[in-house]
Amino acid sequence: MTVHEEAATPEETAASTPVIDFSGVRRTYPGPPPVAALKPADLVIGRGDYVTVVGPSGSGKSTFLNVAGLLDRPTGGVYRLDGIDTASLGERDRTALRGRRIGFVFQAFHLLSHRTAIENVMLSLLYTGTPRRRRRRLAMETLEQVGLVGRAHALAGQLSGGERQRVAIARALVNRPSLLLCDEPTGNLDTGTAQTVLALIDELHTAGFTVLVVTHDPGVAARGQRAVAIRDGILSESDPADLAMRVLQTGGDRT
Amino acid sequence: MKARSSRTHARHVEPTRLSAWDMVDEAMAAILARPTRAALTVLGTLLGVAAFVAVLGLTATAAGQISARFTALAATEVLVEDAAEDPQTAGEPFPADTENRLTALNGVERAGVFWEPRVPGGRESALVSARPPSLTREQGEPLPLRAASPGYLRTIHAKVHTGRLFDSFHHDRKLRVAVLGKAAAHRLGITWLGGQPAVFIGSTPVTVIGIVEDVARQPETLLSVIVPAATARELWGAPGVDEQPKVLIETRLGAAQLIASQAALAIRPDQPDRFKVTAPPDPRTLRDAVDNDLKRLFLALAGICLVIGAVGIANTTLVAVLERTAEIGLRRSLGARARHIALQFLSESAVLGALGGLIGTSLGVAGVVAVAVSKDWTPILDPVTVLPAPFAGALTGLLAGLYPAWRASRIEPVEALRH
Numbered sequence: 200m201t202v203h204e205e206a207a208t209p210e211e212t213a214a215s216t217p218v219i220d221f222s223g224v225r226r227t228y229p230g231p232p233p234v235a236a237l238k239p240a241d242l243v244i245g246r247g248d249y250v251t252v253v254g255p256s257g258s259g260k261s262t263f264l265n266v267a268g269l270l271d272r273p274t275g276g277v278y279r280l281d282g283i284d285t286a287s288l289g290e291r292d293r294t295a296l297r298g299r300r301i302g303f304v305f306q307a308f309h310l311l312s313h314r315t316a317i318e319n320v321m322l323s324l325l326y327t328g329t330p331r332r333r334r335r336r337l338a339m340e341t342l343e344q345v346g347l348v349g350r351a352h353a354l355a356g357q358l359s360g361g362e363r364q365r366v367a368i369a370r371a372l373v374n375r376p377s378l379l380l381c382d383e384p385t386g387n388l389d390t391g392t393a394q395t396v397l398a399l400i401d402e403l404h405t406a407g408f409t410v411l412v413v414t415h416d417p418g419v420a421a422r423g424q425r426a427v428a429i430r431d432g433i434l435s436e437s438d439p440a441d442l443a444m445r446v447l448q449t450g451g452d453r454t
Numbered sequence: 455m456k457a458r459s460s461r462t463h464a465r466h467v468e469p470t471r472l473s474a475w476d477m478v479d480e481a482m483a484a485i486l487a488r489p490t491r492a493a494l495t496v497l498g499t500l501l502g503v504a505a506f507v508a509v510l511g512l513t514a515t516a517a518g519q520i521s522a523r524f525t526a527l528a529a530t531e532v533l534v535e536d537a538a539e540d541p542q543t544a545g546e547p548f549p550a551d552t553e554n555r556l557t558a559l560n561g562v563e564r565a566g567v568f569w570e571p572r573v574p575g576g577r578e579s580a581l582v583s584a585r586p587p588s589l590t591r592e593q594g595e596p597l598p599l600r601a602a603s604p605g606y607l608r609t610i611h612a613k614v615h616t617g618r619l620f621d622s623f624h625h626d627r628k629l630r631v632a633v634l635g636k637a638a639a640h641r642l643g644i645t646w647l648g649g650q651p652a653v654f655i656g657s658t659p660v661t662v663i664g665i666v667e668d669v670a671r672q673p674e675t676l677l678s679v680i681v682p683a684a685t686a687r688e689l690w691g692a693p694g695v696d697e698q699p700k701v702l703i704e705t706r707l708g709a710a711q712l713i714a715s716q717a718a719l720a721i722r723p724d725q726p727d728r729f730k731v732t733a734p735p736d737p738r739t740l741r742d743a744v745d746n747d748l749k750r751l752f753l754a755l756a757g758i759c760l761v762i763g764a765v766g767i768a769n770t771t772l773v774a775v776l777e778r779t780a781e782i783g784l785r786r787s788l789g790a791r792a793r794h795i796a797l798q799f800l801s802e803s804a805v806l807g808a809l810g811g812l813i814g815t816s817l818g819v820a821g822v823v824a825v826a827v828s829k830d831w832t833p834i835l836d837p838v839t840v841l842p843a844p845f846a847g848a849l850t851g852l853l854a855g856l857y858p859a860w861r862a863s864r865i866e867p868v869e870a871l872r873h
Binding site for chain 2: 265270297298300303307322327
């Protein structure tokens, strides 16, 4: 085990502290019969990493995502986020950590369709205690970062799929989280739009964000610096280059 | 370093929060996103609160109207009539000192005996003329006569135009004087009392000592020739049954009911049962009658409306919770705690209820004013009933939102995001 630096805010957390540190983390759903959806796993994701977790449906991907995103509690092992042992946290602190340190990007976008793009981004600042006046400015800056300033005042329901996902990414980014956690970010997009969204995620990684993408698509997984395969609840490092080769062979498998 | 471990870290993560202002903002945004549904949801509460305000306002207005009809004068008037079973044997109803017997009662301001004397000798002999009948060819005027004790003139608040009223001096000495009502004086052509004019009742001359300009009670006296009761008694005899002797009493404000119960006994302790005493209806009982019958019914209806409104809000909010499961999951992922979710739905239902309360109160007030204006009444709205009405709406919404909000807060984020 490494010695962790004290963590106050994401900015103050030392660069050497891993963002995600799984050691023997497992999740078993109570039976009968009990299902070990995530076998004891060790995984370290450093600051600024771009890691993809790839696996077919039923492989334990969602369980991994829920545990990593603090939406679900592991049944065993130690999970440190920004060096903070999440097992010892109460529900209030887990929620706070989730809201402040993790930015979620969902397959289904989860935008409020009757609100404008900027209002959807501002929603992320609602629970963090950001002064009301700063929210709009921060949201606008973040929309600029994802290239959507022109659509800031369009209703989310009137945006295209790609625009919606970019609004969702802006919403995830606006709190400057330690971790950008993307769940099938291109699952609801056509190939062309998916490429622009993936290019945006690449850019964010370059800008210094720690990115974790969970996907079933090897083509998406191949874009990470590191790819972790998951099968039957077991994580195993794999080589993104291999995945890229497989994509070339099967012609962009999107099963 | 390791010793400081996670507890220290935990304190470093600032808990998420939701300010009251943001909460209301979110509630308004959610309501405005579905305006039609919100309007329909609000309708029940609106009707309930409007009914409450209208019922309370209308009963208050109607009660006010009843009170207004009972002017102070009408409310202080008690009339005592002779209703003896056998008047022939019962004898004269009112003793000579009736006035004193009554004014001795605590609560009586003034009192007076009066009747309409019959002049013996038929209709001809009762005609009133300004000239001696022997000198005039035309007939006199058929003016009504009124015999009255001096207190009577005070009781009807006779206002003198010229001259003076008769008092106990004239009365006790049985002087042949008369006071004319304004209309009677006009009919007889008497406007000036400088020459001490006389009028002839039949062939009996009486001196006119005053003309009455106006009275507050018994306006028929304005057309009458009023003579002192003792004078009338001497001229035409004691009042018989058909002359309807009566006593008019003015009480202090609020004492009418009490005096009505005491007057008969005070006048004739030996035969209190022979009198029929008429007191003004007690405004309170009348108002209570109006209040109790209608108000209870309408308030019950208003209550039912409110309950229906609450059920409507509860139902809509519950449907909204189920519909917005994904939104709940999203908010949880953005840092909303379970209580923030509950508060959000609770504030939504409270705002819906408050909207219904506000609009309902406005409609209720408008209704009361409209009814009052159409009937030419004075609208009366008690602030104690109007001001809390919007809050009653908000409270209804709040109660209605309790269960849906609790349900919403129990939704697990993992489950919610699966949608």
